[in-house]
Amino acid sequence: MKCHDALHVIMASIHNEIVVSCVGYTSRELFQVWDRDRNFYLLGAMGLTVPVGFGLAMACDQKVIALEGDGSLLMNLGAIATVSRYKPKNLMIIVLDNKSYSSTGGQASASAFVELRKVLQSFDIETYFVDQESKLKKIIINSLKADGPHILVVQIEKGYREVPRVPLAPKQIARRFIKSVQNKEG
Amino acid sequence: MSLKWVYTALREEGIDSFIWVPGSKLKELIDEIEQHDVCSIGATREEEAIGIAAGMHLAGRKPIVLIQSSGLASSLNAICELLVAYQIPVPFIISVRGMQNEANFVHTIFGQRLEAILQDLQIPYWYLVDEKDLSKALHSCYLTKKPVIVLIR
Secondary structure, eight states: OOHHHHHHHHHHHOSSOEEEEOTTHHHHHHHHHHOOTTEEEOOSOTTOHHHHHHHHHHHOSSOEEEEEEHHHHHHTTHHHHHHHHHOOTTEEEEEEEOSEEGGGTOEEOGGGTSOHHHHHHTTTSEEEEEOOHHHHHHHHHHHHHSOSOEEEEEEOOSOOOOOOOOOSOHHHHHHHHHHHHHSSOO | OOOHHHHHHHHHTTOOEEEEOOOGGGHHHHHHHHHSSSEEEEOSSHHHHHHHHHHHHHTTOOEEEEEEHHHHHTTHHHIIIIIITTTOOOEEEEEOOSSSSOSOGGGHHHHTTHHHHHHHTTOOEEEOSSHHHHHHHHHHHHHHTSOEEEEEO
């Protein structure tokens, strides 16, 4: 499954959920595939997708999806321990695992050498794994029905399409996101 | 100096969430926070604390980050690329290591350049003396939509 196909299935499976996306091609692809005000695109600060998603989940009752990459996750694996410590019911972490740093040229990440699924399961968080596009939608819908936190590791292919940068200024991303999530001007 | 009063002062200023990585000078304040029925989150490292606080602000809360200055050194990227870039106003309370009477030499290298670095990044900071410093810092934070730092010697 390619990254943009996975993103399309994920976005088609959800409704009003808040989405935070990982820096690099994940945010770029998400903007192309399914832009909406409730997407918070990280354009920098690698490693903070899960913390930002966790903060959102701790602060509101809405469901939050953190769209994380394997490299960014490994940069701040301690964040998963924090999620396990406080266990917000409304948080779902989806790890798009291509076992590499695609945005910087495809270097292998440590995910190519350790089984992320096993590592994540050891944090005492419900963790699922999927490598078939046909099963992805059902897993997401079922997980969102139950209390979280959940982690879903999605095996995707290496590489991305050549997609342009997110054409929004960071403050514009924040402003429209706040307006949508809080129903007010940011 | 006991910092227990800082908890009450921050609550009176509207702070509703405390995100921290412990520091020896912050012990009493964190103990005080943990005793109250208020959102208190221990993060595993300072960048993570900043990400959590940013997320909470985006959802409408008023978080504050409590860390020591070594953690500021390791978090400058998160401050610039997340808080400053997205105009997310998160205030910090930072206990300073490495300035005066520092028993551990390793803290002095960043500690003695801390103010110069904050000035260079145009991040406003105040040394904590009384409630007025907290009030001024928080007011500036939300007015300018920029992170601000309250330093504890």
